[in-house]
Amino acid sequence: MGEVYSAHRDDGQFAQQVAIKRILDTPLLDREQAAEHLAAERALLARLSHPGLATLIDGGVDAEGFPWLAMEQIEGRRLDHLVRETQPDFNTRLDLLLQAIDAVAYAHRQLVVHGDLKPANMMVEDDGRLRVLDFGIARSVGEDRDHPARGFTPGWASPEQRAGQSISTASDQYQLGLIAGWLLFGDAPHELPSGTPDSTGLSRGQLTDLRSVLDRSLRDDPEKRYPSLTMFRQDLLAVRGRLPIADRAGERWYVARRFFQRHRLPVSLGVLALFGLVLALAGTTWQARIAAEERDRARLEALRQDALREHLMLIFRETGVQGSDLNAKALLDASAAQLDTLYADDPELRRRVLLVLAELYFNLQDMTAARALIERYRSQVDADTPFVDQAMAAQIHAMVLLRQGDAVAAEAPLVEAETLAQALPPRASRLRGGILAARANWLRQQGRQDEGLAMQEQAVDMIAQAGDAGMLVLGIEQSNLGVGLLQALRFDEAEHYFREALDTWERGGLEENTHALTTLGNLGTSALLRGDLVAAEQSLRVAKAGHESGRPETGAYASVLSNLARIRLGLGDPYEARTLADKALGIAQRLSSEESMDVAGVRLVLSDIAFEQGQLEESRHLAAQALAAMQALVPAGHPLPLRAQLSLQRVDLRRDPTTVGELEALAKQLSGAPPMLARGATAAWLWAAEAHCSAGRASACASAAAAAALVAERVPITPMEQLEIRFWTAYAEDRYSEAAALLSAWVTDHGTSRPRTQALQEWLEARLRRD
Structure with missing residues (x-):
């Protein structure tokens, strides 16, 4: 074609x-x-x-x-070429298949069907990462695009494709089933697997299960295939882990055999003495074990809740605050201070209370207190501490460190949580979803935006399926996914998940929770990044009022104040902006740490405010503090510190216009950064354009404006930045009346109160008088 x-x-x-x-x-x-x-x-x-x-x-x-x-451009080898040339082992082949399923499952969640999956449309890079290519005949779910390009590859087509019928996500599953048979067994398309244990490394039982899994994915009737690729993937993992597959989970002897295969040594020792008895009771034992695990999980959760309830009642009695106005945060502070005294004779109960309080502090976004408590808890863990509690503590510890911006320190507890989770029942749960979300956060902080967002989507899906999560946790993860999308400047998708979170909480009668205020603030932040300062201020003012209605201070409140400060600065009110930012800084310092990422972010806001007020020395000092904190918190080469470097370079340019070359070098670095940082390249190029035009270098001014426009093709920018690109281009090309008309139209729509508008007007008037 x-x-x-x-x-x-x-x-x-x-x-x-x-x-x-x-x-x-x-x-x-x-x-x-x-x-x-x-x-x-x-x-x-x-x-x-x-x-x-x-x-x-x-x-x-x-x-x-x-x-x-x-x-x-993907560098690597086609999947079919790779298999023919390297003859990978079974586990490598299965890992490649699982990567393909993950990628296609993501497309399905975006309501896109591929329609032409085959080994030739899959590329494997040198590091082993598989990429799915060529959506040439793809379509939206439910769409029946009927034109001459409605083709397919005969050897890899589903029955419905060959019959000329509409395709669906089930069609992609069929094609992945064909690929699985070819990849794992070496079979030609449309032939049932016929491999042997010698050719795959699997036991005969696993081979039987694998044939059953592929048979289900290859059924002629799409309705009889797996309901989703997630279930297809889970069964493939079950085969590798000698776990029961979905279609046979109700067969007691089969379930028992899989249990024996996974625990061959202890079972073999038991069989020497109790062979007959074990066989007779195997099915019952397995079912009892599953039931016991469920009871244990429920019992542990009940113990945590009971411990918290009992502890808070004790605190009310001991501190004499019953009926007082003491808020929840103050109560937590008082309770944490008395843990050792109250539970000196009951270390197990003290540990349970520690874990619950650490989680509550984390939810209140008081990372300093949460970190102190979770580290105390983890220092007291012993051999009797349940795996589920250890995994939960490690996950909370990792998330606290990530929120403080310390991705390096967060890696160890995150790996520990992932390792501990492998010993837990392999079903969707709040804990597993939380661990996925923590890893997603870690990936994003490493600059691996796409991987992090893909994993965050998996976390949301798992939380939605988990029976122990509830509406509050589901809404939190939906909102967190929105934050990740917002950082990628995918505004529409981010706002969709923010509103979905608010709807989730409303359905659960939880619309007044603190996280709803955080999400409302995030909607305001999205409007701010779009450049709609009026809409942003409305949302953030509502969120600010909610935070101030008798609620404890949280990191979300500091974020609302910080973003409101940006808006007031943009609307020409640096004095209220400084008041808001100073308050945000104090809260961030109390709840996080002096050198945390949250504190660094507020310092950059204060740096911008000082710059607009002409306080260049203070502006540079604040930006330098933020830069030092960022460099200490991220790996060498991470692009995040470029944001603070941009603030420093802006001050240097104001002091010495001959430093414009250094600013342009920084702009080029920012151009290749993730979307949120790449926006800074637009601002840098526009400041460079102003410096060149001020010095009479028309050609350099036009080039800088063109570079800003090129960045704008990749990432969304604000209407004011779009105006400036046109303004400097017109001025550099001696089209002064057009430049003046652009400013006049902007003033008509937005008024003259915004500092940047005033600055451009004054600059243009001065240039025209001079010329």
Whole structure:
């Protein structure tokens, strides 16, 4: 249908290697149909961002009228070539299959069906990461796109495709089942697996289960296949782990055999003495074990709640605050201070209370207190502490450290939580979802945005399936996913999850919880990043009032104050901005640590305020403090400190305009950073444009404005930044009346109170008088 080229940028702005797909005239498609076809593919690909999928970069129609797409260029080998050339072992093949399933499952969650899955459309990079390519005949779920490009690859097509019927997510599952049979057994498409234990390394029982799993995914009737790729994946993992597969979980002897296979040594020792008895009672024993695990989990949760209830009642009695106005935070502070005194003779109960209080402090976003308590708890863990409690404590510890911005220190407890979780029942649970969410947070702090967001989506899915989570926890994870998407500047998706979280809490009668205020504040932050300062202020004012209605101070309240400060600065009120930011700094210092990421963020706001007030020395000092904290909290080479460097460079430019070259070098670094940081490149290029225009360097001014426009093609920018790009371009090209008209139109819509508007007006008037 077309041709694919390796290509690179030729505009000199930055290095970028891509693969360009160009669709040609074929018997199936004329040129107009090809353009329509590729436009549909672009629309689908624009919805997808996952480490297992190739990323869309650009697209259009060339001078000859042929449509084209520019995609991320994947270096590696096609899956079929890799298998033929390296003959990987069974576990490696299964891992590759699971990666493919994860990527396609993500597309399904975005309501996209691939429709042409086959080994030739999968690339394996040198590090072993598999990428799914070519959504050429993909479509939205429920869409029946009927045009001549409705094709398929015969050897890898589902029955419904071959019959000319509509395809669905079940069609992709069928194709993955074919790939699984080929990959794991070496079978040709549409042949049932016929491998032997010698060729796969599996036991005969595992082979039987694997054939059953693939048979279900390959049923002719789509309704009889797995309901989702998640269940397909779980059964594949069950085969590898010698766990019962879904279709046979009710067979007692089968379940017992799988248990014996996983615990071969202890069972064999027991069989020497009690062979007959074990066989007779195996099914009952297994069922009793499952029931016991469920009872143990419920019992532990009940113990935690009872311990907290008893502890708080004791505190009320001992401190004499019954009926007083003491708020929940003060009560927690009083209770934590008396733990050793109250439970000197009951260390087990003291540990349980410690864990509950640490979790409560974390939910109140008091990371200093949460860290102290969780580290006390973990120092008291012994051999009798249940695995589930140890895993929960490690996960809370990791999340506290991540919230303090210390991803390096968070890695050890996070790995510990993941390891401990392997000893727990392999079912969806609040704890497993929380551990996934912690790893997602860690990935994002490492700059691995796409991987982190993909895992955060998995965490939300798991929490939604977990029977022990509840509406509060589900809403929290939905809101956290929204935060991750917001950091990627995917505004519509972020706001969708924020509103979904609010709806979740409303359905559960929990709309007044503190997290709802945090989410409302996040909606305001999204509006702020879009550049809609009025809408942002409305949301954040409501959130601020809610936080101040008798609630304890939280990190979310500090964030609301900090963002309100940005808005007031943008609207021309630096005095209220400083009052708000100073209060936010005090709260962040009390709840986190002096050198935490939260404190560094507020210091950057204060740096911007000082800059606008002409206090350049203070502005530089605050930015330098933030930079030092950031550099201490992230690995070498991480792009986050560039944000603080930008504030420093801005001050240096104001003091000495000849430093514009250093600013431009920083702008180039920021251009390749993740979206939230890449926005800073736009601001840097615009400051550079102003410096060049002020010095009469029209060509350099136009180039800087063009560089800002190039960044804007990759990440969304504010309306004010869009105006400035046009303003400096017009001025550099001697179109002064156009520059003045742009400012006049902006003032008509937004008034003259905004500092940047005033600065541009004054600058233009001074230049015109001088000229």
